[in-house]
Amino acid sequence: MEKITSKSNTIIKDTNRLFTSSKARNENHLFALEGARLCFDVLNSVYEADTLLYTEDIYSRYPDEIDALAKKSDRVYVITNDVAQKLTQTKTAQGVFLTVKAKDEQKNFNCGxxxxxxxxxxxxxxxxxxxxxxxxxxxxxxxxxxxxxxxxxxxxxxxxxxxxxxxxxxxxxxxxxxxxxxxxxxxxxxxxxxxxxxxxxxxxxxxxxxxxxxxxxxxxxxxxxxxxxxxxxxxxxxxxxxxxxxxxxxxxxxxxx
CATH class of the missing domain: 3.40.1280.10 (SPOUT methyltransferase, trefoil knot domain)
Known part of the structure; x- marks a missing residue:
């Protein structure tokens, strides 16, 4: 499993832009999630995982969920706690991040x-x-x-x-x-x-x-x-x-x- 240790890694920069820029989300047709609850919710959704980034600490707490999400992701990387803190949008990083493929089609409602x-x-x-x-x-x-x-x-x-x-x-x-x-x-x-x-x-x-x-x-x-x-x-x-x-x-x- 490839490990990312640098905060300036291109993958980290690209993921961070998905968190901070609506333009980046629209141009790449991707959005980013952080935290165990949101990331693991993708397992029971209609969305497809793109890139999974997680720390060894979070894996020790949720090995089954991380493994299941890794199987559904196109790319998977282990990251250091420092890199996780660079990505986090909250005060303290949980240590798991996921980029997800946005859906292009517009839904039309016929009833309800x-x-x-x-x-x-x-x-x-x-x-x-x-x-x-x-x-x-x-x-x-x-x-x-x-x-x-x-x-x-x-x-x-x-x-x-x-x-x-x-x-x-x-x-x-x-x-x-x-x-x-x-x-x-x-x-x-x-x-x-x-x-x-x-x-x-x-x-x-x-x-x-x-x-x-x-x-x-x-x-x-x-x-x-x-x-x-x-x-x-x-x-x-x-x-x-x-x-x-x-x-x-x-x-x-x-x-x-």
Whole structure:
């Protein structure tokens, strides 16, 4: 097994760019994972492993999982603890890193309960929404002009759910929603308005997509225009709005109950 001891090794530099640069992820059609939980989640996902890097310390703790991941990886390297600390995106490196092949195809949803994200920019919000979506049983996510879903902060916040959820990244949300409507979906946009329909009064159908808007500006006007209705979460307190992740979780709960 080849061992990498230099922090300036080309493979280490390339992997680090996948962690720090959305451009590098897009150009190489790869994204990077760190930590035992996220890396081992690839074993039970639809994604393919590219390059596995691990320390001897982590191997002593998880030999079976490392061996299984090594068999699925195109390239495998042992790295020193110093190299692992160079790569880590957290305070202390766990000692296992994996680059993963991104999927080029765009998913199209023909049925189910779907959440659409309109310009949601906070990686923690996007990751939390995807995690809640998987936990609650949402069938898929449509992401438009959001932060990179393979941003390390998003991946960590999702706790691996990104690897298991169906996600459609679109560059034209209005067109995507119009196509979904033509397939029988009802489209609802969430807004902080007492004039909108309360989500507690709405009977969500089987094929439904609910749009969650940008943290500061909400859902875009053109998206509201193609929606079947505007919906709101009734609030008794004095706060004018909710965090996007919280609003999405409440909306998904109502969609599925």
């Amino acid at each position: 309960k779907i959440i659409a994200l309109d310009n949601v920019q906070d990686p923690a919000n996007v990751g939390a929404i995807i995690r809640s979506a998987e936990a609650l049983g949402i069938d898929g996510i449509v992401a438009y002009n959001c932060c990179d879903v393979f941003n390390p902060k998003t991946l960590r916040a999702s706790m691996g759910s990104i690897l298991r959820m169906s996600i459609c990244v679109t560059d034209d949300l209005e067109q995507t929603l119009s196509q979904m409507k033509s397939s029988g979906f009802k489209v609802y946009s969430t807004v902080p308005s007492t004039q909108a329909t309360k989500i507690t009064d709405l009977d969500f159908g089987n094929d439904t997509v609910c749009v969650i808007g940008n943290e500061a500006n909400g859902v875009e006007e053109n998206i509201k225009a193609v929606s079947d209705d505007l919906i709101t979460i009734p609030m008794l307190g004095r706060a004018e709005s909710l965090n996007a992740g919280v609003a999405a979780s409440i909306t998904m709960w109502e969609m599925l109950r």
